[in-house]
Amino acid sequence: MAVPPRVPRSSPDGSTPVRVLTVAGSDSGGGAGIQADLKTMLALGAHGMSVITAVTAQNSLGVQCAWELPAEAVRAQFRSVADDIGVQAVKTGMLATAELVETVAAQLADLSAPVVVDPVGVSKHGDPLLATEALDAVRTKLLPTATVATPNLDEVAQLTGVRVESEDDQRRAAGAVLAHGPRWALIKGGHLPGGDAVDLLTDGTEEHWLRAPRHRNRHTHGTGCTLAAAIATYLAGGYEVPAAVTAAKEYVTGAIAAGFPLGAGIGPVDHGWLSERT
Numbered sequence: 452m453a454v455p456p457r458v459p460r461s462s463p464d465g466s467t468p469v470r471v472l473t474v475a476g477s478d479s480g481g482g483a484g485i486q487a488d489l490k491t492m493l494a495l496g497a498h499g500m501s502v503i504t505a506v507t508a509q510n511s512l513g514v515q516c517a518w519e520l521p522a523e524a525v526r527a528q529f530r531s532v533a534d535d536i537g538v539q540a541v542k543t544g545m546l547a548t549a550e551l552v553e554t555v556a557a558q559l560a561d562l563s564a565p566v567v568v569d570p571v572g573v574s575k576h577g578d579p580l581l582a583t584e585a586l587d588a589v590r591t592k593l594l595p596t597a598t599v600a601t602p603n604l605d606e607v608a609q610l611t612g613v614r615v616e617s618e619d620d621q622r623r624a625a626g627a628v629l630a631h632g633p634r635w636a637l638i639k640g641g642h643l644p645g646g647d648a649v650d651l652l653t654d655g656t657e658e659h660w661l662r663a664p665r666h667r668n669r670h671t672h673g674t675g676c677t678l679a680a681a682i683a684t685y686l687a688g689g690y691e692v693p694a695a696v697t698a699a700k701e702y703v704t705g706a707i708a709a710g711f712p713l714g715a716g717i718g719p720v721d722h723g724w725l726s727e728r729t
């Protein structure tokens with residue numbers, strides 16, 4: 452198994468340490484959302500910060516309840532972090548409502564740091580994490596701010612209408628996502644059948660097919676959040692997009708292989724797997 456690097460101790464501007472922000476929902480079970488993101492950032496050697504958009508009561512069986520925060524609370528958290536500590540990359544995850552999508556997009560539009568948009572729509576159990584009325588704001592306000600957008604196949608279908616069943620479809624889906632303005636699209640094939648988990652990264656010119664062995668482990672709670680947070684961490688550390696996504700894929704693949712049972716349902720990936728290796 453490839454062992455991904457940790458980011459350098461100091462960030463590209465010479466300051467220490469690399470600082471990454473996640474704007475996402477809290478997962479009480481600790482496997483996805485804010486908790487997955489902060490663990491990923493720590494594992495890869497960065498200082499993680501958080502803007503909490505929503506609180507979920509969630510475990511290995513699904514999302515039992517969710518409450519979004521007021522837009523003012525989201526804006527205030529963002530300003531506190533950006534104005535004082537400084538942000539070298541941002542990852543967005545669960546944004547819950549159209550108002551929060553617009554609030555976050557407005558903050559991102561003024562930021563010069565790279566942005567990874569994980570357009571979270573539903574949880575692994577099918578529980579909604581984004582209001583259907585918010586899809587338009589994701590397309591028109593959030594995706595244009597993205598350096599990389601990382602939809603899974605359900606999110607691609609929701610956002611673009613493209614149904615993906617093959618690698619050719621992944622290419623068409625990427626074109627449809629790029630039409631909404633992100634610089635790069637990563638179309639994750641984790642939900643496709645096949646011996647490998649294959650993701651397509653493209654900016655419309657370059658194509659990178661990222662392949663990793665599909666692990667038969669059912670403890671995959673938090674895969675999408677972990678991948679997007681790792682990409683943001685590597686971008687904050689000065690990596691170019693293809694190198695950042697390649698290293699992030701190595702990190703999530705190892706975390707899936709090491710995922711463990713907790714609760715009666717789908718357990719979390721192991722964010723700490725690297726510390727066993729190095």
Ligand SMILES: Nc1ncnc2c1ncn2[C@@H]1O[C@H](COP(=O)(O)OP(=O)(O)OP(=O)(O)O)[C@@H](O)[C@H]1O
Nearest residue numbers: 575603639640641642648664665666673674675676
């Ligand atoms: N069983 C598996 N073995 C190896 N890699 C996997 C497996 N399942 C998913 N992946 C990879 O994990 C990453 C996340 O993809 P996935 O499609 O699971 O995201 P997601 O559906 O957004 O996750 P989430 O359920 O957290 O929302 C991708 O790189 C994908 O290829």
Ligand SMILES: Cc1ncc(CO)c(N)n1
Nearest residue numbers: 476477478483484545574
């Ligand atoms: C809070 C949160 N964000 C994202 C996901 C995606 O799976 C989840 N299950 N929970």
